[in-house]
Every structure is written in C-alpha cells, then in structure tokens.
Amino acid sequence: MTSMNAPLLASSALYPPPALSFDGVTFSHEEKVLLGPCSFTLDGTGPTLIMGPNGAGKSLLLRLAHGLLSPTQGQVSWSSEGSPRQAMVFQQPVLLRRSAVANLIHALSVNNVPRRARAKLAFDALERFGLAACSDTPARVLSGGQQQRLALARAWVLSPQVLFLDEPTSALDPAAIKAVEAAVREFHKRGTRIVMTTHDLHQARRLAGDVLFLSGGKVREHTPAETFFNTPVSREAQAFVAGELVD
Numbered sequence: 001m002t003s004m005n006a007p008l009l010a011s012s013a014l015y016p017p018p019a020l021s022f023d024g025v026t027f028s029h030e031e032k033v034l035l036g037p038c039s040f041t042l043d044g045t046g047p048t049l050i051m052g053p054n055g056a057g058k059s060l061l062l063r064l065a066h067g068l069l070s071p072t073q074g075q076v077s078w079s080s081e082g083s084p085r086q087a088m089v090f091q092q093p094v095l096l097r098r099s100a101v102a103n104l105i106h107a108l109s110v111n112n113v114p115r116r117a118r119a120k121l122a123f124d125a126l127e128r129f130g131l132a133a134c135s136d137t138p139a140r141v142l143s144g145g146q147q148q149r150l151a152l153a154r155a156w157v158l159s160p161q162v163l164f165l166d167e168p169t170s171a172l173d174p175a176a177i178k179a180v181e182a183a184v185r186e187f188h189k190r191g192t193r194i195v196m197t198t199h200d201l202h203q204a205r206r207l208a209g210d211v212l213f214l215s216g217g218k219v220r221e222h223t224p225a226e227t228f229f230n231t232p233v234s235r236e237a238q239a240f241v242a243g244e245l246v247d
C-alpha cells in the first residue's frame with residue numbers, strides 16, 4: 001500500500017529531502033517497551049538501511065517514522081515545515097482489484113492530480129518500471145515481482161520526498177530483487193529520502209549510504225555503511241556482520 005499525507009506538488013521531489021529525527025521515541029504495548037528510547041537524525045544522502053535480527057523493532061521504527069503508529073513517548077519530527085510527501089512500500093503489496101494502470105490512475109486521482117495529467121503520468125511510470133506491457137493486466141494477476149514494481153510505480157507517480165520500504169524484496173527471486181533495487185536507485189537519484197529495512201546483508205552493502213542497526217528494540221549503531229560493514233562498534237553489530245545468530 002502506498003500512503004501519502006501531504007499535498008502533492010506537480011514537480012518531482014525537492015532536493016535535499018527533509019531530515020527525519022527521532023527524539024527519545026519509545027513505543028510500548030501493554031506496558032512492555034517494544035522499541036526505544038531511540039534518538040537519531042537521518043539527514044545524510046542515504047539510502048538508510050535499517051538492519052537487525054527478527055523482532056528487533058525495524059518495522060515498528062518504520063511505522064512510527066511514517067506516522068502509522070504514534071510514539072508512546074518522545075517525538076518524531078521533520079526538518080520540513082509539516083510532514084513531507086511520503087510513501088511506504090510493504091513486503092506484500094496491497095493493490096486494488098483493477099488493472100495495473102488503473103491502480104496508478106486511482107492513486108493520482110485521490111491525490112488530486114488533474115484528470116488530464118493522470119494517464120500520461122501513469123503510463124510513463126509503468127514504462128519506467130518495466131510494466132508497460134502489463135498495463136491492462138489485473139494487478140492481482142501480476143507476479144510477485146511485478147506487483148512490487150507496480151507498488152513502486154504507484155509511489156513514483158506521487159513524487160514522494162521520502163520513501164519507506166519494509167522488507168520489499170524478501171519474497172522475491174534474484175531477478176525481481178534486482179529490478180526492485182534498480183527502482184530504489186531511481187528514487188534515490190531523484191532526491192527521495194530512502195529508508196528501508198532488510199535482512200539481507202548483501203543487499204544492504206549494495207544499497208546503503210548509512211546503516212541504522214537495531215537489536216532488542218534499541219538503536220545500537222548508526223554509521224556510514226562503510227563503517228558499519230568494516231568496523232562495526234557494538235558487539236551486536238559485530239556479530240550480525242560476521243553472520244552469527246543474533247537475538
């Protein structure tokens with residue numbers, strides 16, 4: 001599912017993208033602290049890859065950043081005035097029961113893009129993401145990789161300043177993973193802030209500008225990617241990079 005929560009501008013994303021700050025953010029459920037307290041700022045060029053073992057709190061952090069969850073304590077803020085235009089792509093894309101192109105046109109319509117501009121924007125995005133031949137195919141009949149590219153195309157037409165991706169390739173084969181990574185690079189080149197979770201160390205090495213490493217609901221490390229992979233500081237990150245089983 002792609003969700004937008006700021007007015008859509010006709011232009012592409014503005015550069016540099018807004019910085020994201022967590023200030024003492026905690027998320028608790030039934031009195032149990034699941035995440036935090038977390039304090040960090042994402043103000044580099046990224047992409048930011050969020051890594052850590054199962055249950056570390058990666059998805060919670062992404063959902064708090066995107067505003068799908070509210071912190072129990074602390075504040076999530078942006079350097080921009082108000083919340084930037086942002087989209088989120090999930091592991092399992094949520095697509096409407098209609099054609100690929102109609103999914104994009106619907107997204108443009110609900111974001112108040114003028115009717116006359118919608119078809120061109122939609123077809124251009126399908127072409128960019130290698131889906132031109134599938135424009136009339138029902139979205140839910142597309143392969144998993146095509147569906148994920150359609151979810152990315154739907155985000156693309158809305159020119160987000162920030163794109164969150166939660167394990168977008170964990171259900172895909174290598175060719176589909178390559179296509180999704182190429183799409184992520186396209187967003188990055190356009191100046192969109194990318195914040196993405198992955199379990200895949202190789203993928204993180206290919207994509208990351210910086211790495212935010214979580215374990216046990218805490219941020220253990222936030223460093224440039226090179227530092228994270230070559231000289232991780234925390235014991236947890238050292239074990240993770242070494243491929244040991246971390247919990």
Ligand SMILES: Nc1ncnc2c1ncn2[C@@H]1O[C@H](COP(=O)(O)OP(=O)(O)OP(=O)(O)O)[C@@H](O)[C@H]1O
Nearest residue numbers: 029034052053054055056057058059060061197199
């Ligand atoms: N809405 C929620 N309410 C209660 N508990 C939750 C909620 N969302 C997640 N949790 C719990 O919070 C912890 C962190 O979950 P989260 O999904 O963020 O981990 P993760 O690092 O993304 O893990 P994985 O790599 O397995 O996807 C887990 O113990 C999970 O069961």
